Amino acid sequence: MQKDQRLLDLAAFLLKAAEPVSWREIQEQFPEDYGGKGEAAIRKFERDKADLLELGIPVRYAAGDEDLPAGYLIERDEFYLPDLKLPPEDLALLYLAGSAALASGTFPYARDLAHALNKLSFAARAPGASEAAALATRQLSAPEEGDPVDVGARVEELSRAVAHRKRVHVVYLGAERRHTTERDVDPYGLFQRGGAWFLAGFCHLRQAIRTFHLKRIVSLAMNPSAPRTPDFAPRKDFSLADFATREIWEYDVHGAVRCRIRLDPPVPAEVIASFGPRAKLAEDGGATFVEVDATNEEGLLRHVLALGDRAELLQPKGLREKARAVLAGLERGLA
Amino acid sequence: MTAAKRRKAEPAAPAVRASGAAPSRRASPKAASPKAASTKPAAKASARKAAAAAPRPDPRDRLRRVLFLVPYAVRHPGIPVKELARRCGCTERELLEDLDFLLEVGSPPFAPDDFLDLYVEGDRVYVALHQSFSRPPRFTESEAAALAAAAQALGGEGRERAVKALRESVPRDRRASFDELVGRIYAGAPPARDSVLGRLQRAIAERRAVRLAYHSASRDAETERVVRPYTLAQRFGHWYLYGHDSARGKALAFRLDRIRECTVSDERFDPPSESELARARLFSEAQGEPVQIRLGPLAAAWALARPGVRLVERAEKGGAVVELAGTSDEYATRYALSLGGDAEVIAPASARRHFVDAVRRTLARYG
DSSP: OOHHHHHHHHHHHHHHOSSOBOHHHHHHHSHHHHOSSSHHHHHHHHHHHHHHHHTTOOOEEEOOOSSSOSEEEOOHHHHBOOOOOOOHHHHHHHHHHHHHHHHTSOOTTHHHHHHHHHHHTTSSSOOHHHHHHHHHHHHHHSOOTTOOOTHHHHHHHHHHHHHHTOOEEEEEEOTTSSOEEEEEEEEEEEEEETTEEEEEEEETTTTEEEEEEGGGEEEEEEOOSSTTSOSOOOOTTOOHHHHHTOOGGGSSSSSOEEEEEEEOSSOOHHHHHTTOTTOEEEEETTEEEEEEEESOHHHHHHHHHTTGGGEEEEESHHHHHHHHHHHHHHHHHHO | OOHHHHHHHSTTOSSOOOTTHHHHHHHSTTTTOTTTTSOHHHHHHHHHHHHTOSOOSOHHHHHHHHHHHHHHHHHSTTEEHHHHHHHHTSOHHHHHHHHHHHHTOOOTTOOGGGSOOEEEETTEEEEOOOSSOSSOBOOOHHHHHHHHHHHHHHOOTTHHHHHHHHHHTSOGGGHHHHHHHHTTEEOOOOSSOHHHHHHHHHHHHHTEEEEEEEEETTTTEEEEEEEEEEEEEEETTEEEEEEEETTTTEEEEEEGGGEEEEEEEEEEOOOOOHHHHHTOOSSOSOOSSOEEEEEOHHHHHHHHTSTTEEEEEEOGGGOEEEEETTOOHHHHHHHHHTTTTSEEEEESHHHHHHHHHHHHHHHHHTO
16 A cells, blocks of 8 residues: 555544554554564554654554553544634734745745644634735745745755754865865754854864855765664754854854944944844943954954944954954055 | 546546546445455555556655645635645645545545545535544644744744744644754844834734834934834845835835834724735835945855845956845945955945945044
């Protein structure tokens, strides 16, 4: 019997059954599939059970008591998608966030996300306006024709590797795009920054946690052996959210240096916010002074330069001098 | 060949099935079969073997689709094939194949009532209420985790409630795995304060106009806007509110991180029609000329790996000239300066002037 048909028949059978179904009875009802004697048939059934669980269908074994026989069952309460009982605004959040992520063409578990959005209409009493808004979101967020979305496939492959904790072998293009390196990586997680996706993971070549820009992964292969057995456990002290929310000047390049920046009024809130939650702020005579600890001065320099003449690097002296040199270099080229 | 298989070969069978045909098959499933004497399960199984010739994609994909398709079609009797295919994210052809597949799905002992009652008539799909598949199954952990990660990235007051509800809709055995997966995707920091976003979500769900305190980048000043919020959308890593601006009389995009304050009014509005939304764009067609930027080798490698940047030409030693469409002169200047001296704005003239001024004024501060 085709596997998809067997799985669906099995689910229908167990859902319909009034009480747990014994292994012998399952064998009788699916003689061609589980009819064989011994371990092979049981293993096949166990694999099917695991596949059903991956589809969101939990098959349980009940040990049996005086009222019920021992056997397998799918409890209806555990099977059917329940009503999420969310207020309309929370539902709008799920619809909008999910639809935008899906439409962007690059989001981990994109296929799962599409299924989830479909199911959502069953998990709420009145999706109405939110569902319509989600359709519009997809329209608006979809990449225009010609936009490259090849990263989508990488994200999808890597999400599988992350979920199953399988090691990947990557060919990675260096920042200057001149040469590639090959390495094994334990994929810890995927994060998005500035509209681009990155992989964070333990790099066996560098023996450290590293970040990989997905667009620079030239080729990718997931360890094909034992697909259901994890290859690694992420380091306990690793937090993807912490890792992903590091500011550029917090990348681990050198020892921490205290830096000071002056912002002249009017200072829009978004400029202040751009220095992140760990910046110390002070006001003096209308100007705002920002202090951050940088472990990557170059990153801070770029951030401050992008703010134009309303921002000025005060300390350290060396970095201030570098800002001047960069601007002077640009100015010479302007003539 | 069994009855089930033969029916498909009848001239009228593919795509359009007479409503009477399905019951008739199931009323006498074995009548036309040479295997009439065999048990029902065996007859059914052999029909499947015959159908198994063509290679198929991952069987679980189809299962996930049909587990949604059946309850959805039950809830929307007579839904057009085209519409149902769109909802399922597949082609019409795939959908018809799914329906064929479903015709053979039953449960032991495979009596007539154990099969799905479905038919296609005049390009519309009808499925009778099925005792087992009246609702889709629970979220799988990756479905729920993907949705939760997207919701966390957008933020909003209700995101914790939403993530909790999602977690509870995953089968109990898989919740630990849901928790782990949610921690393995980080899709960006929320683009606006929770209160602002929470109110926008409510306004969208209830179709109420909002009053915004909005920082307009083009004028570098705060303005007050009255907007009918249609939806939120994302492009190039930024989130936007898309809605109708009453003073300007047209639909516009507002960046979420520039909305300082938002109040929901009592004014209700009618939703835009689907055709209006079909024409909707986040950005009005590239305002003015695209800005051209010349990049050194390091900056070029970095910039070309980011969205929204179009390569115009390669220069020597890995440098490049790129184009940014629909940006302001101010943004182009900031973009070029963020590349640490390895980039300059070269065209059009106004953008070049803006860049030159900014470099000179900023340099003056370091004199």
